[in-house]
């Protein structure tokens with residue numbers, strides 16, 4: 001039995017295309033062994049395209065992408081483009097239009113990879129970041145721009161509909177993990193309206209998951225625990241902005257942004273979910289084969305898992321783990337790392 | 348020549364009164380040696396008062412506090428009070444009404460104090476957190492609360508007026524420090540309206556401070572550098588919410604929240620500024636003499652500095668540094684630490 005999946009590929013900016021190329025190598029190698037094929041369509045989106053045509057994500061391309069089973073994305077953003085144009089017009093447009101409300105970001109410490117923490121302990125948690133609401137909605141504006149009377153607002157929008165679905169997803173994930181612990185992170189002592197909606201929702205959904213232990217932390221306190229006791233976390237559920245901040249910090253303490261993968265999931269299988277490294281486009285090292293493609297490769301594993309290709313997902317993860325365990329610190333090119341992992345994944 | 352200062356004291360909740368008592372001990376000892384006196388008025392505000400009377404900060408008491416030269420605050424917040432009531436009704440009411448727009452939070456690693464980081468390097472920076480705008484303005488609301496159709500918003504308000512004054516203050520501080528470096532932290536690739544106001548303001552004010560090197564980081568990237576290379580920072584200027592998050596993280600990497608002091612400054616001397624530890628009320632250890640009063644004591648040093656009592660400020664800092672250097676790890680009570688620092692400060 002062979003199965004064919006339609007994969008939309010958006011390499012994007014900076015190191016995006018380089019790391020994506022390696023993730024595709026690994027995907028191809030694994031799919032060959034698993035009787036799967038990926039039909040790839042590349043979409044030329046990002047800074048170069050914007051400079052050429054002014055487009056960020058035209059409707060026809062969005063519709064074309066929608067016809068795929070999944071999206072593999074490299075990285076978006078370039079210093080030659082005004083900040084926000086590509087982020088809002090391309091990356092966030094994909095997340096919002098395709099209603100990727102579960103932004104999943106696992107963090108784990110590989111014993112062989114150094115952590116900047118002296119005693120990190122055994123770290124293995126996942127952040128479930130809400131992906132379609134909060135301060136990311138683009139619901140603000142500015143008046144009298146460039147004058148001393150300028151006023152700029154940003155509105156965080158939070159709905160019971162949006163919060164409940166992601167909270168329920170996080171509880172289900174916590175329930176399926178051995179430790180069964182869920183920590184809500186917010187700032188409900190200051191952002192009382194949004195914060196209380198989140199808190200009440202967690203308290204309500206908790207009654208459906210009596211085996212999951214529930215905890216609450218203010219976002220500032222959560223950053224403290226991430227450096228003093230990261231092993232305490234199992235599943236963290238949080239809003240879009242807090243999730244953005246916590247997952248970069250989580251990546252840093254678990255050996256760096258070169259290893260941090262993410263999934264932007266819409267559990268409705270008729271809509272493609274999107275898989276991307278947590279890291280950005282790193283324009284300073286772009287095109288130099290200096291980027292670590294591991295995060296992109298692990299994102300491809302999350303992609304397989306989401307498509308139900310559990311064998312492929314485990315094969316990629318095992319290949320990455322084996323590669324990481326043998327890292328000596330000697331520098332390798334992006335392609336060398338990709339090749340090494342590909343070889344293991346195919347073997 | 349003796350000088351008398353009127354000091355408003357708000358011990359507050361949890362460990363607040365305990366740590367404040369030690370800060371006052373030190374202040375009294377130092378002032379005796381410097382020919383200064385502090386006339387203290389205690390204000391009974393916080394959880395107990397709220398339970399008794401329902402008051403958080405009545406107008407007459409706010410006016411009475413306004414008549415003082417400075418405010419020394421312990422900590423606010425208690426689990427028996429709905430989250431936000433005391434924070435918004437007391438702590439933030441003081442910061443906002445007294446227009447404490449410079450929330451100053453120094454971070455430095457004392458060589459004798461452990462950091463959770465394996466190789467922190469020489470860390471000595473200060474966060475200038477905006478204190479009167481951003482998502483803290485309380486400018487949101489909720490509709491259809493408790494129903495599946497609930498919507499909750501939080502509005503971040505940012506003005507050229509508010510941003511420029513704190514940015515100018517931060518540049519002046521950077522200019523006066525040996526490294527002369529200023530890093531703006533925001534999220535201008537997503538929060539484009541507020542973020543661009545901040546960025547344009549920093550770029551404009553930078554022309555007045557040509558000797559200060561300017562840098563920009565997204566808040567998520569800033570958390571990474573705080574754990575991988577905190578020594579790179581000199582002065583960080585940022586908004587109210589990002590400043591809240593970054594300063595807890597900064598405290599964590601520099602040996603913990605027990606040492607982190609803060610000043611809520613209104614540079615207009617006719618209005619009292621407010622000095623408080625960064626830590627919260629820690630109700631779990633309240634009344635047990637387990638809290639470290641060092642952050643409160645260092646906040647008293649910031650208070651002296653603000654009042655122009657530079658000798659007193661240096662004496663307190665020196666006493667704290669000497670105490671910290673001789674810490675053996677053997678537990679001491681709150682009062683024992685306070686007494687030891689008092690003795691050194693008076694000596």
Ligand SMILES: CC(C)[C@H](C(=O)O)[C@@H](O)C(=O)O
Pocket residue numbers: 076077087088091244278280536537567
């Ligand atoms: C590039 C940026 C818009 C994005 C975000 O803020 O979500 C990134 O930081 C991330 O975490 O995926």
Ligand SMILES: CC(C)[C@H](C(=O)O)[C@@H](O)C(=O)O
Pocket residue numbers: 189190220423424434435438591625627
């Ligand atoms: C208690 C809380 C309202 C406060 C804040 O968020 O500003 C605290 O976390 C701080 O940093 O001073």
